[in-house]
Amino acid sequence: MQSFVFTVTDPEGFHARPAGMFVKEAKKYACTTTVVKENKRADARKMFGLMGLGIKGGETITIECDGEQEAEAAAGLQEFLKANL
Numbered sequence: 001m002q003s004f005v006f007t008v009t010d011p012e013g014f015h016a017r018p019a020g021m022f023v024k025e026a027k028k029y030a031c032t033t034t035v036v037k038e039n040k041r042a043d044a045r046k047m048f049g050l051m052g053l054g055i056k057g058g059e060t061i062t063i064e065c066d067g068e069q070e071a072e073a074a075a076g077l078q079e080f081l082k083a084n085l
Contacts, residue, residue, distance in 0.1 A: 001064060001065065001066040001070065002064075002065045002066075002070045002071055002073070002074035003062055003063060003064040003065065003074070004062070004063055004074055004078050005060055005061070005062050005063075006060070006061055006062075006063060006078065006081045006082075006085075007058065007059070007060045007061075008055055008056070008057050008058065008059055008060075008061065008081075008085050009057065009058075009085060010057055010084075010085045011057040011058075012057060013054075013055050013056035013057045013059070014050060014051075014053070014055035014056075014061075014085065016047075016051065018084050018085055019047055019050045019051055020047055021080075021084060022044065022050065022077075022080065022081075022084075022085075023044065023045055023046070023047050023050065025076065025077060025080045026044035026045050026073070026077065027045055028073075028076070029065070029069045029070075029072060029073035029076065030067065030068040030069045031065045031066055031067035031068055031069050031070045031073050032065070032066045032067050033045065033063065033064065033065050033066075033073055033077065034063070034064045034066075035049075035050060035053060035055075035061055035062075035063055035064075036061060036062040036063075036064060037053045037054075037055055037059065037061050037062075040052075040053050044063070044077075063077055063078070063081075065077070
C-alpha cells in the first residue's frame with residue numbers, strides 16, 4: 001500500500017467540481033483508492049462519499065492506494081491535488 005498526506009490549500013475546500021475531477025482521476029488506476037479524513041473513510045471513485053467527508057480548506061487528508069498500479073496512482077493523485085487543490 002502507498003499513501004500520502006495532503007493539506008487542502010483551496011479556501012473552498014473539496015467542493016463538487018474538484019471532487020468530480022478527482023474521482024475521474026482516481027478511476028484511471030486499477031488499485032483501490034481511499035480518502036481518509038480524521039476517522040472517516042471514502043472510496044475515491046465515489047463522488048458522494050468524498051463530498052460526505054466535508055473536506056474544507058486547510059484540512060489534512062490521507063490518500064491510500066492499494067493494489068495494482070498503487071505507486072502510479074499515488075504519484076498521479078498527489079500531482080493532481082497539488083495542481084488543483
